[in-house]
Amino acid sequence: MLSDLSGWAITAVAILGVLSVAAGVAVFVVDSMARATFALLASFLAVAGILLALDLVYLAVVTALMMTIEMAIMAVFMIMFMMNPAGLMPMTMVHNAKGSAAVGAGVFVLLAVGIWTIDWPTMNPVRPDDSTRQLGEAIMGSHMLVMLVIGIGLFAMILAGTVLATARGRYDRLGPGLDAEHPDDPVPGGLRR
Amino acid sequence: MPEQTLAEAWGLVPAVLGIVAVGVVLGVVVAAVDRVVVFGASGAVVEPIRSSARLLAEQRRTTLAPDRLLWRIGCVAVPTLALLSLAVVPVAGRTLWSTSADLVWFNAMEALLWAAVWLVGWGPNAVHALTGGYRFLAQGLAYELPLMFALITAGLAAGSLRTTDVVAAQEALWLVVTMPVAFVVFVAGAAAFAFWGPFAAPAEADIAGGVTSELSGVDRLLVEAGRAVFLGASAAMAAALFLGGDSGPWLPGPLWHLLKTLAVVAALVWVGRRMPVLRPDRTVEVGWMVLVPLTLLQALVVAVLVLTGFYA
Numbered sequence: 001m002l003s004d005l006s007g008w009a010i011t012a013v014a015i016l017g018v019l020s021v022a023a024g025v026a027v028f029v030v031d032s033m034a035r036a037t038f039a040l041l042a043s044f045l046a047v048a049g050i051l052l053a054l055d056l057v058y059l060a061v062v063t064a065l066m067m068t069i070e071m072a073i074m075a076v077f078m079i080m081f082m083m084n085p086a087g088l089m090p091m092t093m094v095h096n097a098k099g100s101a102a103v104g105a106g107v108f109v110l111l112a113v114g115i116w117t118i119d120w121p122t123m124n125p126v127r128p129d130d131s132t133r134q135l136g137e138a139i140m141g142s143h144m145l146v147m148l149v150i151g152i153g154l155f156a157m158i159l160a161g162t163v164l165a166t167a168r169g170r171y172d173r174l175g176p177g178l179d180a181e182h183p184d185d186p187v188p189g190g191l192r193r
Numbered sequence: 194m195p196e197q198t199l200a201e202a203w204g205l206v207p208a209v210l211g212i213v214a215v216g217v218v219l220g221v222v223v224a225a226v227d228r229v230v231v232f233g234a235s236g237a238v239v240e241p242i243r244s245s246a247r248l249l250a251e252q253r254r255t256t257l258a259p260d261r262l263l264w265r266i267g268c269v270a271v272p273t274l275a276l277l278s279l280a281v282v283p284v285a286g287r288t289l290w291s292t293s294a295d296l297v298w299f300n301a302m303e304a305l306l307w308a309a310v311w312l313v314g315w316g317p318n319a320v321h322a323l324t325g326g327y328r329f330l331a332q333g334l335a336y337e338l339p340l341m342f343a344l345i346t347a348g349l350a351a352g353s354l355r356t357t358d359v360v361a362a363q364e365a366l367w368l369v370v371t372m373p374v375a376f377v378v379f380v381a382g383a384a385a386f387a388f389w390g391p392f393a394a395p396a397e398a399d400i401a402g403g404v405t406s407e408l409s410g411v412d413r414l415l416v417e418a419g420r421a422v423f424l425g426a427s428a429a430m431a432a433a434l435f436l437g438g439d440s441g442p443w444l445p446g447p448l449w450h451l452l453k454t455l456a457v458v459a460a461l462v463w464v465g466r467r468m469p470v471l472r473p474d475r476t477v478e479v480g481w482m483v484l485v486p487l488t489l490l491q492a493l494v495v496a497v498l499v500l501t502g503f504y505a
Contacts, residue, residue, distance in 0.1 A: 034315050035262070057292040061300075061301045068305050072304075075330075076330055132292075132294050
């Protein structure tokens with residue numbers, strides 16, 4: 001399977017793989033929440049680079065796009081809610097060091113065993129002209145049910161997370177009878193709904 | 194069938210240098226037009242170059258205990274990402290590199306720019322800069338989705354995410370005719386991502402310059418140049434995606450694209466400089482509650498038109 005790739009692609013995948021792991025390690029070494037967040041982003045961008053080297057452009061750019069947005073939002077929440085908001089005091093991303101080391105080693109062994117023992121398909125299917133179109137047809141066709149279930153699941157998670165996190169409900173906004181003319185919001189928002 | 198890219202036509206190094214040159218020229222054009230609109234015509238082209246040279250020579254000042262690494266990364270990333278977004282904008286009818294996901298690439302560069310500007314605000318360890326950075330995060334989050342839908346709508350009509358395909362799909366009719374909302378949202382979203390004009394709240398005077406407040410010397414030059422280049426790149430992209438790119442009678446194609454880009458820049462600056470700065474706490478909700486449904490509706494209209502064979 002590797003023989004399909006050019007020497008450049010293999011080199012790029014190897015270097016970016018090392019970079020990705022190194023940036024992932026950096027997440028747990030640096031002592032500032034902002035640096036940890038952006039080290040994680042660097043790791044994801046290296047993965048996006050690997051996808052790019054494998055000629056999966058859409059997956060690569062969408063990984064970069066989604067992970068960037070995710071990390072930027074995470075930066076807001078982590079700095080809001082977690083220790084060391086300004087990066088001035090020592091902090092660590094490592095909690096429960098022994099337990100997490102055991103879990104990490106276990107998952108690594110599981111994945112490594114899986115990668116080397118699974119009977120990967122060896123026949124060389126014809127590569128599509130346009131992997132983006134192929135992906136789109138898969139998502140909108142044979143895998144649509146999976147994508148819909150995942151989408152609704154994620155959306156439910158977002159709603160549940162917001163409901164759990166916010167201290168204010170509709171009665172705080174619109175009064176006990178839910179009949180206030182305008183909601184009482186700490187930040188007006190602009191539409192005066 | 195993928196068309197030839199600029200890198201294949203000119204060779205990689207000349208093509209990259211050419212795109213960088215185009216980016217710098219676009220940035221100077223944006224700065225010059227901005228100056229003409231605000232101060233009148235005197236020295237419009239010379240002034241951006243002169244102040245750039247001054248910033249290059251200026252000594253950098255710093256703050257107490259800055260996060261120097263992240264600060265520098267942010268400052269360098271802003272112009273770099275602006276130039277990278279230009280890689281999928283057609284210049285002389287070809288893009289620097291052409292993939293089946295050009296529009297998503299453009300969008301990804303915007304998202305990275307968003308994170309980079311937050312870094313510029315975070316880096317100096319100063320309250321006004323950080324406030325500006327957080328304003329930009331909130332503002333960017335509200336305009337990111339409408340912008341994404343606007344870009345995708347153009348790709349939807351063309352049946353391809355490749356910029357050159359979108360340009361080719363407009364031979365009969367400019368896409369702006371059937372998707373005016375997407376066009377306006379795209380241009381406004383680009384201004385919001387360059388925190389420019391009415392969207393300049395992250396760098397506004399009420400927080401002493403916000404994200405730009407602690408920038409000096411070459412750092413300020415990089416960030417300001419990045420904003421201008423990104424605005425120029427977005428104008429060129431808007432001209433390509435919605436205004437037919439290089440289609441037009443009599444004149445050669447690239448000249449038409451240039452003229453349309455200049456028209457978008459002029460309109461953007463002329464309108465943008467006549468509007469007050471929008472307060473994020475009063476407009477972010479508009480992004481979520483008005484622009485997102487509006488752009489979705491626009492995408493629906495275009496999708497129905499595609500199904501009826503309108504664009505074929």
